[in-house]
Amino acid sequence: MDLQQARDEIRAVDEEMAKLFLRRMAAAGEIAAYKKERGLPVFDAAQEERVLQRCSDFIDDNVLRSYYVEFLRHTMDVSKQYQHRLMDGLRVAYSGVEGAFAHIAVRRIFPDARAVPHSSFKDAYNAVVDGTCDVAVLPIENSYAGEVGQAVDLMFRGSLYVSGVYSLHITQNLLGTRDASLDDVRTVISHPQALLQCEGYISAHGFEAYAAGNTAAAAQTVAEKGDRSLAAIASADAAELYGLRILDHDVNESRANTTRFAVFTRAKDDPHAGREGGAFLLLFTVNDEVGGLARALDIIAEHRFNMRVLRSRPMKNLPWHYYFYAEVEGDEFSQRGQDMLKALRGVCSVLKVAGHYTAAENAKQGGETI
Numbered sequence: 001m002d003l004q005q006a007r008d009e010i011r012a013v014d015e016e017m018a019k020l021f022l023r024r025m026a027a028a029g030e031i032a033a034y035k036k037e038r039g040l041p042v043f044d045a046a047q048e049e050r051v052l053q054r055c056s057d058f059i060d061d062n063v064l065r066s067y068y069v070e071f072l073r074h075t076m077d078v079s080k081q082y083q084h085r086l087m088d089g090l091r092v093a094y095s096g097v098e099g100a101f102a103h104i105a106v107r108r109i110f111p112d113a114r115a116v117p118h119s120s121f122k123d124a125y126n127a128v129v130d131g132t133c134d135v136a137v138l139p140i141e142n143s144y145a146g147e148v149g150q151a152v153d154l155m156f157r158g159s160l161y162v163s164g165v166y167s168l169h170i171t172q173n174l175l176g177t178r179d180a181s182l183d184d185v186r187t188v189i190s191h192p193q194a195l196l197q198c199e200g201y202i203s204a205h206g207f208e209a210y211a212a213g214n215t216a217a218a219a220q221t222v223a224e225k226g227d228r229s230l231a232a233i234a235s236a237d238a239a240e241l242y243g244l245r246i247l248d249h250d251v252n253e254s255r256a257n258t259t260r261f262a263v264f265t266r267a268k269d270d271p272h273a274g275r276e277g278g279a280f281l282l283l284f285t286v287n288d289e290v291g292g293l294a295r296a297l298d299i300i301a302e303h304r305f306n307m308r309v310l311r312s313r314p315m316k317n318l319p320w321h322y323y324f325y326a327e328v329e330g331d332e333f334s335q336r337g338q339d340m341l342k343a344l345r346g347v348c349s350v351l352k353v354a355g356h357y358t359a360a361e362n363a364k365q366g367g368e369t370i
Helices: 005-038 046-055 061-089 100-111 121-130 147-155 194-196 201-203 214-224 236-240 293-301 337-343
Strands: 091-095 112-119 137-141 160-168 173-176 187-190 206-209 230-233 245-248 259-264 278-286 309-315 323-330 350-360
Touching: 005 121, 005 206, 046 121, 046 201, 046 214, 061 259, 091 121, 091 187, 091 201, 100 137, 100 160, 100 259, 112 121, 112 245, 137 147, 137 187, 137 194, 147 230, 147 278, 147 309, 147 350, 173 214, 187 194, 194 201, 194 206, 194 259, 206 214, 214 230, 214 236, 230 236, 236 245, 278 293, 293 323, 293 337, 337 350
Parallel strands: 091 112, 091 137, 160 350, 187 206, 187 230
Antiparallel strands: 137 259, 160 259, 173 230, 173 245, 278 323, 278 350, 309 323
């Protein structure tokens, strides 16, 4: 083959590749629509690695295989850029104001979305129920302070589904006015969860502590009052946003302080979606009889499912009655999962699968842990 023939061959291949490119991008558009409806982020590290591993086996030439993998990586980057463009306009509800940890979580999970603040967990949740927003991002647990009961209760009573659970490392800082020093501070304000995470620090310094709606709102209050004796416990982002000075870093009790955020959406889980290393959220009440809870747990174990988490929560309308929240490893749509749920219905007065998340959703997104 001479030079012209080689160029003609490349031109013919490029023409075919252009047609295949259009097909691939059309499929990427369908994936973007699916992710937007279910509140899933564009980037899925585990899925990308599975595709690269599978496709690399198509190339027998050991030298060319690495080039093909690099070609695929670039193609995937282009696909993600296109999906990000299509995802623009996604409306994500959260509780708090700009600079709050929930706002930071929204920006990390959905970097192209419009973050919509609300005054409470319930308002953020209902914004998705009534269609004002597409998804909501709410905290469900802190590694130090425990579960966020309001969000879990909404999960139990409400109609939305959880499509993902993401972990955000939380670093609490003491924020004061620009002219303040640590010695000036007498009072701190923050969200009750943040105050609990920092109770050792607050006690050691003899500060008076008062609750605020959220951490960023506390920072905003300090900025507005301009009182050197008043400080907020909040994020470094909030300090920058409201023009405050970080008087002390890492004031939270635990250096492994992490909050898990759940993404709530109107769309149900897809039973045909491939799941590897995932878990589903199971909410249930047991019949009011001796051994009711033990029977429910035995059924879960008999069907060879492992519970990562099991907690009880009081039922608001029935004093001294409780519902149970469990995170169960595996796929509830498998035959084994369906058999387990059928058996549970015989011993549970209320049984609800509130959503599903995969291990990949706890991975690093964009270089940050979330």
